[in-house]
Amino acid sequence: MATDYYQVLGVSHDASDAEIKQAYRRMARKYHPDIAGKQYEDKFQEINNAYSVLSDPKKKQMYDAGIDPNSPGAASASQAGDAFGGFGDIFSDIFGGGFGAQHQGPLPRQQHGRDSLAHLTISLKDAVFGGVKNLSINTYGICPTCHGSGSADNSQPIQCPVCHGTGYQQRVSRTLLGQMVSSEPCERCGGYGTIIQHPCPQCNGHGRIQTRRSIGVKIPAGIHDQTRIRLASQGEVGEGGGAAGDLYVDVTVAPDPHFTRHNDDLHCWITVPMTWAALGHSAQVSTLDGPTSITIPQGTQPEDTVKVKGKGATKLNQGSERGNLIVHIQVSIPKNLNRQQMSKLKDFAQSVEPADDKVLAQKGEPTTHHKGFFGKIRDAFQNS
Ligand SMILES: [Zn+2]
Ligand SMILES: [Zn+2]
Numbered sequence: 001m002a003t004d005y006y007q008v009l010g011v012s013h014d015a016s017d018a019e020i021k022q023a024y025r026r027m028a029r030k031y032h033p034d035i036a037g038k039q040y041e042d043k044f045q046e047i048n049n050a051y052s053v054l055s056d057p058k059k060k061q062m063y064d065a066g067i068d069p070n071s072p073g074a075a076s077a078s079q080a081g082d083a084f085g086g087f088g089d090i091f092s093d094i095f096g097g098g099f100g101a102q103h104q105g106p107l108p109r110q111q112h113g114r115d116s117l118a119h120l121t122i123s124l125k126d127a128v129f130g131g132v133k134n135l136s137i138n139t140y141g142i143c144p145t146c147h148g149s150g151s152a153d154n155s156q157p158i159q160c161p162v163c164h165g166t167g168y169q170q171r172v173s174r175t176l177l178g179q180m181v182s183s184e185p186c187e188r189c190g191g192y193g194t195i196i197q198h199p200c201p202q203c204n205g206h207g208r209i210q211t212r213r214s215i216g217v218k219i220p221a222g223i224h225d226q227t228r229i230r231l232a233s234q235g236e237v238g239e240g241g242g243a244a245g246d247l248y249v250d251v252t253v254a255p256d257p258h259f260t261r262h263n264d265d266l267h268c269w270i271t272v273p274m275t276w277a278a279l280g281h282s283a284q285v286s287t288l289d290g291p292t293s294i295t296i297p298q299g300t301q302p303e304d305t306v307k308v309k310g311k312g313a314t315k316l317n318q319g320s321e322r323g324n325l326i327v328h329i330q331v332s333i334p335k336n337l338n339r340q341q342m343s344k345l346k347d348f349a350q351s352v353e354p355a356d357d358k359v360l361a362q363k364g365e366p367t368t369h370h371k372g373f374f375g376k377i378r379d380a381f382q383n384s
Pocket of ligand 1: 202
């Protein structure tokens with residue numbers, strides 16, 4: 001079978017109906033294109049397909065027996081009409097009623113607020129050490145004048161005289177096919193079945209107003225680039241002052257001019273004179289914790305690395321444990337030697353090289369000392 005629907009929802013094959021429903025809610029929330037962005041439309045569709053099968057006992061049975069009810073050949077075996085039967089409930093629950101929900105009777109005045117999405121860019125230092133960052137968002141907040149009731153004088157809404165509280169009006173129209181009766185939301189009350197006699201002037205009876213709010217977002221130490229943080233009940237307040245949805249914050253870590261992060265290690269590059277590499281030397285490098293001294297060992301080759309223990313990124317959710325700072329050494333060869341230097345270097349050359357050996361070992365790929373950054377990283381992976 002092409003798609004493992006259980007895997008799509010992230011549940012085991014013996015998951016209960018409740019677990020499946022819960023997993024679906026979580027995934028649908030996370031990947032809904034309104035929240036996650038347009039690039040997740042396919043993923044969202046896949047999640048819906050999985051749930052349409054696993055939430056339907058007949059289809060689930062078929063699927064467990066090895067037939068995918070969503071595949072074209074299996075279409076006759078299921079009723080197309082009920083493919084999305086269970087979705088209205090869940091979406092109205094998640095998105096505050098906008099989603100094909102079948103309303104029986106009037107709309108509740110108080111509705112659950114929608115989730116919202118915000119973006120936050122932090123520095124590498126913030127990502128390594130964590131902390132609280134302020135984020136300013138435009139959102140719906142509860143109306144401070146009426147505290148969500150929507151009424152200027154705090155009186156209870158009265159029954160709508162047009163629809164008598166049903167929220168719906170029946171409209172009869174004559175067509176070629178005869179008389180058609182349709183049911184539409186009541187124009188007078190907007191489908192609520194009730195009317196606020198003296199609407200609050202600040203929110204026009206909605207119980208919420210658009211507002212700009214500053215929120216402290218707790219950044220966990222060691223957070224990775226492109227991480228989504230969920231802040232419960234920090235999204236939009238609903239109509240009628242209903243409970244707020246959740247706020248999702250997409251965190252981007254800005255590139256740093258001095259360090260590159262790879263997993264929990266930080267990498268930096270320094271260039272040292274040839275003589276330091278040959279003779280050994282101490283050098284000062286900056287870390288996110290301040291300057292520190294390193295030793296460049298005698299005989300250091302270009303692309304060799306020096307490890308500064310514990311000065312890398314914090315390991316996410318592992319207390320204060322940190323990775324290392326890996327200092328990559330580049331060696332500069334002197335360009336403009338004066339006569340005296342040239343002469344000394346020639347003396348040195350004669351002392352280490354046979355006079356006329358022009359035949360060098362030749363290989364089709366770099367030797368270990370010249371693999372460069374990613375080659376070293378790969379080695380480090382294989383050895384760990
Ligand atoms: Zn108000
Ligand atoms: Zn009405």
